[in-house]
Amino acid sequence: MGExxxxxxxxxxxxxxxxxxxxxxxxxxxxxxxxxxxxxxxxDIEVEVYETGMVDKLIAQPGDKLPVGTPIAFIRVAxxxxxxxxxxxxxxxxxxxxxxxxxSGRRVKASPLARKLAQDLGLDIExxxxxxxxxxxxxHDVELxxxxxxxxxxxxxxxxxxxxxxxxxxxxxxxxxxxxxxxIPHYYLSTQIDVSKALAWLERFNQRRSIEDRVLPIALLxxxxxxxxxxxxxxxxxxxxxxxxxxxxxxxxxxxxxxxGGLMIPAILAAHHKSVExxxxxxxxxxxxxxxxRLRSSEITExxxxxxxxxxxxxxxxxxxxxxxxxxxxxxxxITEQPWAENGMLGVRPVLTATLAADHRATDGHRGAxxxxxxxxxxxxxxxx
Amino acid sequence: xxxxxxxxxxxDAIRPIAPEADPRNIRPDENLREALDxxxxxxxxxxxxxxGRLGVEIPESDYSQLTTLSELxxxxxxxxxxxxxxxx
Numbered sequence: 001m002g003e004x005x006x007x008x009x010x011x012x013x014x015x016x017x018x019x020x021x022x023x024x025x026x027x028x029x030x031x032x033x034x035x036x037x038x039x040x041x042x043x044d045i046e047v048e049v050y051e052t053g054m055v056d057k058l059i060a061q062p063g064d065k066l067p068v069g070t071p072i073a074f075i076r077v078a079x080x081x082x083x084x085x086x087x088x089x090x091x092x093x094x095x096x097x098x099x100x101x102x103x104s105g106r107r108v109k110a111s112p113l114a115r116k117l118a119q120d121l122g123l124d125i126e127x128x129x130x131x132x133x134x135x136x137x138x139x140h141d142v143e144l145x146x147x148x149x150x151x152x153x154x155x156x157x158x159x160x161x162x163x164x165x166x167x168x169x170x171x172x173x174x175x176x177x178x179x180x181x182x183x184i185p186h187y188y189l190s191t192q193i194d195v196s197k198a199l200a201w202l203e204r205f206n207q208r209r210s211i212e213d214r215v216l217p218i219a220l221l222x223x224x225x226x227x228x229x230x231x232x233x234x235x236x237x238x239x240x241x242x243x244x245x246x247x248x249x250x251x252x253x254x255x256x257x258x259x260x261g262g263l264m265i266p267a268i269l270a271a272h273h274k275s276v277e278x279x280x281x282x283x284x285x286x287x288x289x290x291x292x293x294r295l296r297s298s299e300i301t302e303x304x305x306x307x308x309x310x311x312x313x314x315x316x317x318x319x320x321x322x323x324x325x326x327x328x329x330x331x332x333x334x335i336t337e338q339p340w341a342e343n344g345m346l347g348v349r350p351v352l353t354a355t356l357a358a359d360h361r362a363t364d365g366h367r368g369a370x371x372x373x374x375x376x377x378x379x380x381x382x383x384x385x
Numbered sequence: 386x387x388x389x390x391x392x393x394x395x396x397d398a399i400r401p402i403a404p405e406a407d408p409r410n411i412r413p414d415e416n417l418r419e420a421l422d423x424x425x426x427x428x429x430x431x432x433x434x435x436x437g438r439l440g441v442e443i444p445e446s447d448y449s450q451l452t453t454l455s456e457l458x459x460x461x462x463x464x465x466x467x468x469x470x471x472x473x
Contacts, residue, residue, distance in 0.1 A: 312418070
């Protein structure tokens with residue numbers, strides 16, 4: 001028997017609310033099935049299961065707000081004997097944000113302020129998950145633990161729980177971005193790219209298609225990013241346990257702004273295996289579902305790098321903040337007509353500024369520059385895509 | 386189809402894309418994307434919706450002519466099935 005636990009749906013999540021079960025005891029399930037919906041501060045997420053078997057028992061009830069890692073169901077994995085409890089089953093991605101290890105008998109790493117606050121709130125510091133450097137428990141970790149205390153904390157001692165969805169979204173972004181700035185030594189590189197050939201290629205491509213099937217420039221940019229990352233794989237992966245863990249899959253997290261405010265970063269999975277057309281289809285699907293609150297857990301947790309495009313808002317250069325534990329973020333600005341010198345001649349070209357924000361623990365500027373050079377080459381020679 | 390009817394079709398297409406916006410408040414010469422705070426994906430969806438409602442195919446090369454509400458109405462009017470649009 002395996003415990004199905006409250007999944008971690010991103011670096012900014014410490015607690016989740018079970019919104020609904022899509023299964024009941026006795027139901028057969030297979031890997032990839034959506035078995036529950038979990039509410040986070042940002043959105044409700046459809047949670048997939050990563051095992052095949054049968055639902056044995058549902059522990060959590062809709063409405064329960066539980067810390068990440070709390071068992072919420074028992075699942076009998078295919079082929080196992082009844083009644084035996086084995087390893088936990090979670091909906092987490094294979095690689096997750098680093099978690100603090102607190103084996104029994106070892107000193108718990110926590111800031112003095114966090115210890116005092118935990119004591120004041122009557123919380124066991126050993127049961128709190130730290131999100132600071134090397135898993136150190138900090139003040140906000142204690143506040144989150146207080147907020148997630150089950151059953152509900154007595155009135156007046158809960159942490160600064162967001163009162164409404166928009167506040168929850170802001171809080172979740174604040175947690176992830178504060179962690180990023182605290183832990184990740186960013187370095188930034190940028191390059192200007194003549195995209196005249198890329199736009200001409202896209203125009204020819206779109207001429208053959210109905211308006212429903214047209215491809216936006218961002219799909220071509222995503223394709224180029226996936227190709228570029230295949231050439232510089234150190235930028236595609238995670239920084240966990242003080243080391244770089246490159247990912248064999250290139251799952252492009254795409255920053256999608258929501259109309260009610262805030263943003264989500266769901267991923268286009270296996271982007272390197274997709275054509276430009278397939279990337280556009282995947283992006284359309286992802287944006288539509290992100291804005292209607294129907295994203296899946298794998299899309300939230302399996303991004304290996306983030307791409308953000310602020311060109312629509314007139315921004316020329318993007319200096320992004322890396323989404324931990326990822327190690328890079330690629331930013332695109334607006335395409336503007338600019339004077340461009342080539343072969344001793346001056347002309348006017350549509351020019352795009354591409355930016356790389358990268359984790360200096362994982363790579364140096366040399367590798368970052370190689371990535372941007374690859375990106376530039378790919379977009380200046382779009383036939384190679 | 387009158388210009389008023391075309392404008393109404395545009396408003397109807399905008400609603401699901403920018404549900405919190407009241408398209409009646411958009412000035413005719415205002416940049417539509419800025420006024421509605423929509424990105425290129427939303428704008429393409431708007432054109433797809435108009436294609437579905439009015440049957441007008443809008444080539445990509447014409448996108449740059451469709452910045453404001455009045456430009457959109459002027460562009461669509463002669464193309465709408467049933468002949469030229471008329472002012473109410």
